[in-house]
Amino acid sequence: MSQAARLVDTAQIVAEFGTSKSRVSELSNDPNSGFPRVVPTEGRKRLWRYDQVAAFFAQRAPKQRTLPAAVLEADQDELLSKREVTKLLGYAGTATIDAYFRDRPDYFPLPDHDGVDGPHWRRGTIVAWATSRPGKGRRRSATSSPLPEVSADGDPDEPLGTAEVAALLGYGSAASFSSALSQGRVPELPEPDSLEKKEGARGRPSRKWRRATIVAVARRRGVLAAADEEHEDLVGAADAARILGYKDTDSFLSALGHGYLPGLEEPDGVEHRRGSAGRPRQQRWRRSRIEELAAHRSSAP
Template sequence: MPSSPERARLVGTGEIGTEFGIDPDLVSKYYADRDTTGFPEVAGTQGRKRLWEHGAVADWFALVGTAEIAAEFGVSTETVTHWYKHRDATGFPESVGSRGRGKARLWEHDAVAAWYAGQDETRLQQAGRAAGGDPDELLNATQAAHLLGYKNANQITTYLRDRPGYFPDPDVTEELGTPERPWIRRQWRRSTITAWAADRPGSGRRRGSAPPAPALPEVSPEGDPDELLTVDQAAALLGFKSATSFSSSLSQGNLPLLKETDGILPGARGRARQAWSRHRILEQAAQRSGRGRRTSSPPR
């Protein structure tokens, strides 16, 4: 593809996250797992910040794999494989490449979307349900991960730990084991997982809209200056529209006074959450607005 200033423009994780509707941390994970994901190599650096050519990143996002097609169109990965395997009969588009060590097939998203638009949606959805199984079937984390195209349950565990409210709560939660060795079994209905996959942030970028971010809490600047506040509370005090935009700005180094946390608080399901003191957040707010002078230097 011909080079242009726009394609050659260098972008970091924050800019990529904003444009394509995903968490900047997920961009870093795509890069860390590039042997599997095929994410582009770094084209440059700015300090410790990695930078990529915008064109290469845009090309990567324009290609979709089996799991992404299944998620967007609400069918199982088995159904997508069936469409491709029998493409002489179904007319499903040819693969245009592969990604990662496993050589997972890739398709142009626009070609798949155009093909799907010309099909009988009712028939396709019925085929998807037949291949995908009972929508009321209960799946554990490993089975849900497999349905979503993940290697194992680690991605779901990460969602539950680091992004409360992003991944759906289990439909069934059971406390099992013994008092000495308790454990919790979490299960989701197949329909819960497929509904989330179809509407999750990231897939929505190709449909022209993303689900609205959870509303931030109302947080007063008054109160104990040493009280620890979590990400969503800090985002609210600083005037961000969402916790994700706060995290993106933080990762880009735009909030130097909050580079280091002041503590850790228990979050949903007992998971640890980053926290900052109210007075530090307010100092950062004053610096952002220009109303106050910085009282401390950002960590180097």
């Protein structure tokens, strides 16, 4: 069957053209939208000619963005601060870029350099992104480099860069860590232990922290177990519920929340969401403590 003769339904339009069922319905019901007419067929399913639908969406495709000639002719290797990038893109403030890193990981390009004065991008990086990214609607995320595997047990004095620190602190990318750091959302992290700049490299020096410094911060944030807990057998709510004879985890947590287990109100550890200093995701208790309570409850008259 030729594409001209092919008929498509709402689900196929959604799958092929990246829209939604409600949007297709809205366009189809609006006589001024220019959306193709439904092809008369037997049955209740609405069908459209594929070639007409394809032409409609092709006509509505966003045009490639253009930037002022002065921007395109300037030094494309020059490093720009976040504020300068904001001005180049015409944003009202740097909060837009911060929101990209916070809410849409891997959408905005990673900094080309992350030094003591914050993240910086080459002008060419921003120009390439601004002229090639899609317009409003669904956007494809750029592929970011995976974070390295970093051990907490290495040389405590080894200097770690942004990517290694992001990995140890549980962030999804170096960019999300840099964004959090610039916004003051990593208050436990002290000033860098050193600044390093490779010979002949452009831009500002890179920030480095000792492994021991980062491991200590990771322990305080709950990303790594505290040193005195590493050899403790800690259990979560599910195991505690089973040991204490509750029918499920919810029953145990309900009893805990209503004060029926005063001996367990203070956990021995907490497991935070990775990269977050917010509320703990799971409380943890020493197994010996839970088993002792279970034995006491079973022996009570």
